[in-house]
Amino acid sequence: MSKEIILMLHPAFGVLGILASVWVFAETLNVSATNTIRIRAAALLSAGFIWLAYIIGGYWYVVFYAADKALIKAGPWPFAHSLVMESKEHLFLSLLLVATLLPLAAFANLQVRKSARQLVYWSALTVIGLGLVMEGSGAIIGLGAKVALLAQQAG
Amino acid sequence: MAHTAHSSSSGAGLSSGTVTTADRLAPAFAMSAGITSVLSALLVVLKETNEDTILAWMKAATGHHWVTHGIIDLILFVVIAMLAARYVDNLEDRPGLTIGTLIGGVAVGGLIIVGFFGL
Numbered sequence: 001m002s003k004e005i006i007l008m009l010h011p012a013f014g015v016l017g018i019l020a021s022v023w024v025f026a027e028t029l030n031v032s033a034t035n036t037i038r039i040r041a042a043a044l045l046s047a048g049f050i051w052l053a054y055i056i057g058g059y060w061y062v063v064f065y066a067a068d069k070a071l072i073k074a075g076p077w078p079f080a081h082s083l084v085m086e087s088k089e090h091l092f093l094s095l096l097l098v099a100t101l102l103p104l105a106a107f108a109n110l111q112v113r114k115s116a117r118q119l120v121y122w123s124a125l126t127v128i129g130l131g132l133v134m135e136g137s138g139a140i141i142g143l144g145a146k147v148a149l150l151a152q153q154a155g
Numbered sequence: 156m157a158h159t160a161h162s163s164s165s166g167a168g169l170s171s172g173t174v175t176t177a178d179r180l181a182p183a184f185a186m187s188a189g190i191t192s193v194l195s196a197l198l199v200v201l202k203e204t205n206e207d208t209i210l211a212w213m214k215a216a217t218g219h220h221w222v223t224h225g226i227i228d229l230i231l232f233v234v235i236a237m238l239a240a241r242y243v244d245n246l247e248d249r250p251g252l253t254i255g256t257l258i259g260g261v262a263v264g265g266l267i268i269v270g271f272f273g274l
Contacts, residue, residue, distance in 0.1 A: 058221065058222070058225070061221065062218075062219045062221065062222065082272065083269075083272050083273050086268075086272040087265075087268050087269050087272050087273075089221055090195065090196070090199050090224070090268050091264075091265055091268055091269075093192075093195050093224065093225055093228045094188070094191075094192040094195065094261050094264055094265065096225075096228075097187075097188040097191055097192065097228065097232050098188050098257070098261065100184075100188075100232070101181070101184045101185055101188050101257075104177065104180060104181045104184050105181040105184075105185065107177040107181070108175065108177040108178045108181045108247075109175055109177070109178055113178060113247065114250075115182070115247060115248060115249070115250035115253075116178060116181065116247070118250045118254060119181055119182060119185055119250060119253060119254060119257075122254045122257060122258060123185065123257070126257070126258065126261060130261070
């Protein structure tokens with residue numbers, strides 16, 4: 001598999017994880033005996049997709065990122081690595097924890113316990129928020145590499 | 156109506172029925188996620204400011220410091236959750252504590268990381 005495909009799978013699974021969390025949130029607003037299984041399935045899907053995004057992105061970061069890192073740091077947007085990538089790679093660990101929490105929260109007694117539903121809402125919202133931050137950060141890092149290549153061509 | 160069961164519980168809608176393992180563990184892991192996020196951010200500062208010792212050890216341990224960092228976080232996540240489930244009373248009925256720790260911890264951890272690399 002080419003490294004470009006690996007790189008594209010990382011944000012793709014991230015988006016799927018975000019969408020599954022939105023699904024969890026919406027279903028939990030209308031929790032009943034009939035949709036509890038969907039809430040739990042969507043929560044498991046969200047966690048699975050975020051873990052896949054982490055493993056694939058982590059593999060790409062460890063194996064392939066060094067060349068891009070050098071390029072970005074020498075280009076006009078060095079902050080795309082020094083601030084954005086450095087923050088992203090460590091913030092992702094919090095996202096991973098909350099994504100793992102989401103199915104645990106979804107398996108509580110949501111129909112009866114308000115506190116359990118509240119935890120699902122906030123966990124899902126955190127996954128959505130952090131996920132969007134990760135997607136945006138990835139776009140900035142990609143642009144950092146692009147402007148560095150353009151600067152090389154112009155030079 | 157789907158929410159009939161909710162309104163029939165206590166005034167706060169918190170306590171009703173048997174407390175299951177998931178009812179108890181979920182808030183414990185929520186607290187742990189918040190606390191681990193802060194500890195993880197502090198580990199970022201620690202390793203980045205001690206490149207010859209801590210960062211070098213983290214690289215040597217697994218081949219990449221980020222992998223070691225992830226493993227440490229996962230161990231902390233499980234251990235802190237187990238401790239919270241064991242020692243914090245009535246976790247399942249304290250959403251303010253658990254959600255506050257979760258959101259506050261993730262926010263503080265994020266601010267430490269962004270502040271460290273941004274300043």
